[in-house]
Amino acid sequence: MTRPSEVTRERIMKAAERLFAERGYDGTSVRAIVTKARVNQAAINYHFDGKDGLYREVLxxxxxxxxxxxxxxxxxxxxxxxxxxxxxxxxxxxxxxxxxxxxxxxxxxxxxxxxxxxxxxxxxxxxxxxxxxxxxxxxxxxxxxxxxxxxxxxxxxxxxxxxxxxxxxxxxxxxxxxxxxxxxxxxxxxxxxxxxxxxxxxxxxx
Amino acid sequence: MTRPSEVTRERIMKAAERLFAERGYDGTSVRAIVTKARVNQAAINYHFDGKDGLYREVLxxxxxxxxxxxxxxxxxxxxxxxxxxxxxxxxxxxxxxxxxxxxxxxxxxxxxxxxxxxxxxxxxxxxxxxxxxxxxxxxxxxxxxxxxxxxxxxxxxxxxxxxxxxxxxxxxxxxxxxxxxxxxxxxxxxxxxxxxxxxxxxxxxx
DNA sequence: TTGAAATTCAAACGATGGTTTGAAAATGAG
DNA sequence: CTCATTTTCAAACCATCGTTTGAATTTCAA
The missing domain is CATH 1.10.357 (Tetracycline Repressor; domain 2)
Known part of the structure; x- marks a missing residue:
């Protein structure tokens, strides 16, 4: 079973990977990521403990x-x-x-x-x-x-x-x-x- | 003669070159540049018409x-x-x-x-x-x-x-x-x- | 020396950044 | 169903960003 939290995690990772690749770390905002991933603003902090943590995971x-x-x-x-x-x-x-x-x-x-x-x-x-x-x-x-x-x-x-x-x-x-x-x-x-x-x-x- | 404006221009260019090289465009703030160059905050806009203009010049x-x-x-x-x-x-x-x-x-x-x-x-x-x-x-x-x-x-x-x-x-x-x-x-x-x-x-x- | 132009300055502006908050909603074991 | 836990959400928070402002200062030809 895919827990609901897993799908948003995955969505964030996917969107973040694309944006980081395209514009780099400084060039992509968490707002751009959550918009592309269609998740809530706070999701990144909840699931990855901030932009840094997300980037680490993507890397x-x-x-x-x-x-x-x-x-x-x-x-x-x-x-x-x-x-x-x-x-x-x-x-x-x-x-x-x-x-x-x-x-x-x-x-x-x-x-x-x-x-x-x-x-x-x-x-x-x-x-x-x-x-x-x-x-x-x-x-x-x-x-x-x-x-x-x-x-x-x-x-x-x-x-x-x-x-x-x-x-x-x-x-x-x-x-x-x-x-x-x-x-x-x-x-x-x-x-x-x-x-x-x-x-x-x-x-x-x- | 070196006009006073020329020395601040030069100072900004020099500081900006170093910072842009080190951290890239997105990674360097105009505040960091003016601090390193020891010039006023507004100097970049006055002399280079903004961060973009300065970067263009450095490039x-x-x-x-x-x-x-x-x-x-x-x-x-x-x-x-x-x-x-x-x-x-x-x-x-x-x-x-x-x-x-x-x-x-x-x-x-x-x-x-x-x-x-x-x-x-x-x-x-x-x-x-x-x-x-x-x-x-x-x-x-x-x-x-x-x-x-x-x-x-x-x-x-x-x-x-x-x-x-x-x-x-x-x-x-x-x-x-x-x-x-x-x-x-x-x-x-x-x-x-x-x-x-x-x-x-x-x-x-x- | 005078006065208009060029330059510097401190302060503030509005926008955007990442993060926090506290409540609402969804979930799933008992 | 119940209820504690997990997850989502809208809103706000605070720092930083690039830029603007308007006055003060400096410069230099006349």
Missing amino acids: RAAFRALTENQLKHAQELGAMSREQALTEFIRRQLHPLMARDEYSRHMRIFNWETVRPTPVFRSLLSEEAAPFMGLSADLVRRFLPEADHRTLMVASIWLIGQCNVFLRNREQLAQPPIGLVVDEDAVGWLAELIGRWVIGGLGGHP | RAAFRALTENQLKHAQELGAMSREQALTEFIRRQLHPLMARDEYSRHMRIFNWETVRPTPVFRSLLSEEAAPFMGLSADLVRRFLPEADHRTLMVASIWLIGQCNVFLRNREQLAQPPIGLVVDEDAVGWLAELIGRWVIGGLGGHP
């Missing part, structure tokens, strides 16, 4: 969903050639380019955090970023088996960052004078292209 | 300084080998890693804009981004002389984005569990490393 949920989604397909990469695995990893990173889905909403919330990290985010990152970093490191190690720890780490970060420009500036890039519109087909093409460059850079055989 | 100044700084050294790149030029370009991009200087403050203001671009920024970008993109495109073209327009453009964007992860997440990366602290020497090392990967990816000879 945790986004983080969990995001890492789960990436790690879920981690084992598949092990079965591929290193070149295939790397291209697949990149393709998955580029996925938010295709649609304004839940996934890309979570990414947006994270983007706000990279500009000015909240303490919640900092701890979340230091506690749970390891598996994701590890995934990238595993991919890189197959190309640089003899690299020292520091180089390997930098390479992992570098790999993670390969798609960021395209993700972060999607809207700007779509407009003149660039005009780079990316549909489903184009994502595959883009992943291939970036994949080839990354593989070449790491000394693979594209 | 324009940051943009101008940033592009000038890159384009000023553009011609030097032409005299180098393509590999040298590309590494130098990357080193220059990594420059803000070294110190909390004016340059990195401008970068931060831009980072806020990439999350949620203001109309001012949009127009600024569409009007004046061309030369900077062109610089990147020139570098890339020396490696991909036969690439079509679309590929060349994507490659240019890709090149510009190579250093973003390190710049944007500097604070986080410096902390555990990564612990990537970057001093002046390390920037050179990092530029070499990234340079080699990019060159390799574009089919050069690292």
Whole structure:
């Protein structure tokens, strides 16, 4: 059974996630959230102990969903050639380019955090970023088996960052004078292209 | 002679630049600005016609300084080998890693804009981004002389984005569990490393 | 020195922010 | 059904926000 309190909680979370992603923490008012969620003004304080508490909850949920989604397909990469695995990893990173889905909403919330990290985010990152970093490191190690720890780490970060420009500036890039519109087909093409460059850079055989 | 109005204007600009970079537009109040600048409350409205006008001014100044700084050294790149030029370009991009200087403050203001671009920024970008993109495109073209327009453009964007992860997440990366602290020497090392990967990816000879 | 223009200032304004309140309504175990 | 608990609600509260006001002060050409 879904207790009535659960449905308003869920409504608030959903509305808040969208608004936080769109306008950031400072940019969204609790009044905007309760209006979008069609709940009472005081509901946020009752259920989440204030705007801060709600944001913390939204952030945790986004983080969990995001890492789960990436790690879920981690084992598949092990079965591929290193070149295939790397291209697949990149393709998955580029996925938010295709649609304004839940996934890309979570990414947006994270983007706000990279500009000015909240303490919640900092701890979340230091506690749970390891598996994701590890995934990238595993991919890189197959190309640089003899690299020292520091180089390997930098390479992992570098790999993670390969798609960021395209993700972060999607809207700007779509407009003149660039005009780079990316549909489903184009994502595959883009992943291939970036994949080839990354593989070449790491000394693979594209 | 420096008119008295000029010094308060300058004080406001300076304080505002720092605060906007640190906390973003929504996160900084005009009261915080006037306190930091040690000017009267109404000064912002008198000199800049409101918070919006001040922000516009700060943004324009940051943009101008940033592009000038890159384009000023553009011609030097032409005299180098393509590999040298590309590494130098990357080193220059990594420059803000070294110190909390004016340059990195401008970068931060831009980072806020990439999350949620203001109309001012949009127009600024569409009007004046061309030369900077062109610089990147020139570098890339020396490696991909036969690439079509679309590929060349994507490659240019890709090149510009190579250093973003390190710049944007500097604070986080410096902390555990990564612990990537970057001093002046390390920037050179990092530029070499990234340079080699990019060159390799574009089919050069690292 | 004079006087009009430019600039500074303290105070207040209206709007919006997050949060609190106390009562009303809904819920569900006994 | 009963009644204690949980949940919703409209209204108000208080702080902060960006901006305005009108007078005081400073500036500088005449």
